[in-house]
Amino acid sequence: MYITGIGRTKFGVFDTSLPELIYEAMYKALNDSPIGITDVDAVIFANFLAGPNQGQLHLNSLIASLLPRTNLPIIRVEAACASGGIAVNQAFSMPKKFENILIVGAEKLNDHTTKTIARNLAMAGDALRDQKEGLIFPAQYAILADQYLRKYDASHDDLMLVSLKNHRNATLNPLAHFYHKDVDLEAINSSPMVCSPLNLFDCCPISDGAAAIVVSMIKKGDRDVKIIGSTVKTDAISLSQRTDLTTFKAAILAAKDAYKTANVGPKDIDIAEVHDCFTIAEIIAMEDLGFCNKGEGVKLIRDDETSLSGRLPINTDGGLIGDGHPVGASGIAQICEIVEQLRGGAGQRQVPDAKIGLAHNIGGAGGTAVVHILEGSK
């Protein structure tokens, strides 16, 4: 399956409505592809919170309204923050009779107070147990960070380096939520505590935005990027049901299967987008994906190996921390960035000679993991 077009909105805090965001991303992706809307055979849509936030479900039919008289098969999928990755995986799973599929993800979070947003985002966690214990997202990841820092030779100083790198990358990405935000270690270090040991700069922002790609079963041009691996795995939703809180088993299993399908290994990956909803998540991701041994993720950061000029650049677009995290869009925006890089069109943040890229998208605190591996045409 080939990615023949990509498009996304800027991420940030906007007055734009959800349908407008969706429309803009779809329009841009189709414009970027040789495939026109009349050649599209199906649409997959990813969104997490439009029900609680906008009072709007039945989102596949909402998209039908934006594509009048096409009456296409349109499927909406939801897997919390992994909704976007799941959507791309579903397209990868669709039967060959759908030659061209439009995949779009969108989220409009900034319609409410921070308290309401935090409560709604917590719907990604177990309602009967974790939510009742007050485990909103920063609290869940703070537990993971605390466990990690106790178990391995690591400190909050290492986590700060993840935030610094991703914020710096975002200043090279005009569509990023924090494009205009200059950040240094002093600012990161002195930012308010959110949930110990995580402070404000350990957390991704609450963003609105949309991203879309067009995929085709047949290669359409020289700049097309091939999806060579795509796997979804799950794990129990409640942290109370996990045995190790310093790793995501679903991510390890998804990566293993995706590498196998793609017939590549961690050493073959030139660039990666990993799910850094919190700084600790990027460290865990590097280990789960096999980029280093368990407990050694912090070394990659300290040695600058994952910066734009490093051996394995990670989150070149700024990641969720710098680029933003409009939930349903994030997994698809990761793919957009990998495609930009493999095409050689990433401008100031271009990594030279990238051939194979990996995208790692997580739902909740590891309850869902989606791994995609992409190969450029060059």
Added chain:
Amino acid sequence: MYITGIGRTKFGVFDTSLPELIYEAMYKALNDSPIGITDVDAVIFANFLAGPNQGQLHLNSLIASLLPRTNLPIIRVEAACASGGIAVNQAFSMPKKFENILIVGAEKLNDHTTKTIARNLAMAGDALRDQKEGLIFPAQYAILADQYLRKYDASHDDLMLVSLKNHRNATLNPLAHFYHKDVDLEAINSSPMVCSPLNLFDCCPISDGAAAIVVSMIKKGDRDVKIIGSTVKTDAISLSQRTDLTTFKAAILAAKDAYKTANVGPKDIDIAEVHDCFTIAEIIAMEDLGFCNKGEGVKLIRDDETSLSGRLPINTDGGLIGDGHPVGASGIAQICEIVEQLRGGAGQRQVPDAKIGLAHNIGGAGGTAVVHILEGSK
């Protein structure tokens, strides 16, 4: 693709939690199938309102909690009242590497006041237009009914016959919401007006429940039922964007495509489950599916052709009106009933010699339509 196991809960108003309902249906379906949980390769889950109703999303990970240490690929789909049909369609679309797929749909509606439930159910309609105009579901279908009764030779007396038939069928289905409810034309006629011309007995109830099926790429036994057609089509979400309110274009297109895939026509269908959220919807469905000409659906009802002893029995389990409508489960429960009938295991409501069955599942007021065609082994 073959259906090798079916299972469902009773439909009604229960204290049971959503995870408990899901578990019961999955357990029963696996118990009914030669496939055990360790042979399942993927799970598809259908649900509409767990976000707004239970504060629980990321439902694929919730299911992972119920299936410990399987770490299966689990996908949640949502398409309002067509969520269940969409889930079965997605399984039909999955790649062959998934040999056995467990499909489950569930809904827990009765956690709230009727007002809250009505507001949440309205999320299936356009938030920016129709919801603001007060077009909750009964109001939407009342407009359709009004248009239909003005345009064709039909009256509310005809709609009452749909309700009577479906309630009678439900009294033969021990799992139905209204199993114990004797209904006659007098009761139907004197029931309170909900939204003219629809009164209480024109409407399906608000039910809790779950339903599941196990599907396999390879035939496992003599009683397996084959899915020979499965199509999804969509239409604009807002009634203001439709040109004809007496028909669902998405259903006509889905039926046409499903018939083509299955290589059968409307005349080959022995039994059908159609989406009778309101009585008028069953009339429209019969016409959209090609069982009769436009405007002649009422004749089939008047001539008793769709009762258990008629030429083409429709909604033998009681339909949404008699069996109940736990939204995410309904499309899958329809399939369960067709399978029971084609296996010859439907007990008191068994239709003799049924070989080919059709299931028609609608989201919102026709914004999504899913049509499945099933063939028995006998």
